[in-house]
Amino acid sequence: MGTSVATKIFAVLCVFLLYRTPLLLQAEKHSLYYIYTALSKPVNQPGIYQFSAMGLLDDRQIDSYNSEEQKKIPKQQWMKEKMQEDYWEKGTQSRKSKEQWFNVNVDILMKRMRHNESDLHVLQWRHGCEVEREGDEVKFSKGISEYGYDGENFLFFDDKESQWVAPVDAAVPTKRKWDNVPILNQYTKGYLEKECVDWLNKFREYADEELRNGTPPDVHVFAKRSIRDKTKLKLTCLVSGFYPKDMTLVMRKYCTSLPEDEIESTGIRPNHDETFQLRKSVEINENEKSEYDCFVSHRTFKEPVITQWDAVTA
The missing domain is CATH 3.30.500.10 (MHC class I-like antigen recognition-like)
Structure with missing residues (x-):
């Protein structure tokens, strides 16, 4: 199966799972x-x-x-x-x-x-x-x-x-x-x-x-060769410029959240302009990159933003 076809199937599956399972609304x-x-x-x-x-x-x-x-x-x-x-x-x-x-x-x-x-x-x-x-x-x-x-x-x-x-x-x-x-x-x-x-x-x-209305985050994804293990990739999801600071950033494989103990996180940090940023990273096998996505939800979004790494070069 070609990469583009697998990507399309993956995207459709994620959307299906997303809307079959309602998001928990946070106070x-x-x-x-x-x-x-x-x-x-x-x-x-x-x-x-x-x-x-x-x-x-x-x-x-x-x-x-x-x-x-x-x-x-x-x-x-x-x-x-x-x-x-x-x-x-x-x-x-x-x-x-x-x-x-x-x-x-x-x-x-x-x-x-x-x-x-x-x-x-x-x-x-x-x-x-x-x-x-x-x-x-x-x-x-x-x-x-x-x-x-x-x-x-x-x-x-x-x-x-x-x-x-x-x-x-x-x-x-x-x-x-x-x-x-x-x-x-x-x-x-x-x-x-x-x-x-x-x-x-x-x-x-x-x-x-x-x-009152808040400032929406910019979402960026990066893929780089791991420093510790050259056979692996380090995937990073960075969200920045958001306000208020309550937000959800989840790294997922096949639309399933990764355990937090597998993820490297900076925690929410302030920017110079009174907005906030958050960065999360995970190391994976290079041939699995298309299986991962970055899921971001914020009160300024009408619906979550989901970004994949398969289009990103290491």
Whole structure:
């Protein structure tokens, strides 16, 4: 049987299998997080501040603040257009007060841990929420409020139990102090499950067309001779330029997904333009190239994109 005939049969079979088995629809996921970073002393490096803060909507930066400018500013055009001036004024005052709080508490932690003041230490706080959307229904998925010190987990809020958890001994005094004020824990839980979700939904509503509708990925396939074994080929599928980052990339043989432990994956990585990329590769016998395809599904596609390697030369 000629290669072209085999390819046609393979393509027809794949389409038949694809539409006999309905695709599982994944819930659309969205997130809103705020990240605060405080250094124990200035480092005098461009773009690195003793205190900085940012908001991230679906992993895109929407606002920023730093200890030099001392002003909360929009990082997306739709934020600048939709949010009123008092939002930025109140946000600036809030972050100035947090800057003072962080400066005090970095010093407290250094003393508690008996760290040298001449060394650089970092205190970070990440808090926010994630939701899942199916059709018009939006469900709270999880809330996170966690502190890190010098890159290690220090303290985090257990949303289900409404209490703080101390992974290290140095965080126990803080846990006890905060847990002894139940109303503060109630506020934290309420913010994560309600107020944060309300802001997330509002920002999503305000977002421009690009943010709402997303950006479709470009799909590329490559075939190269394996470096480790010259008798084999390394097939690679690269998808890039997509947003949001929820997407499906599956390498298949005869329309059947390959086990993940056979595949080399970079994981989803950010591009410089706030879109994302993902690369997956697998090594095969050279004469089996026509049996493989790259299956890509994304919310911006009306139907999945399936690309074969049989037309690609090594």
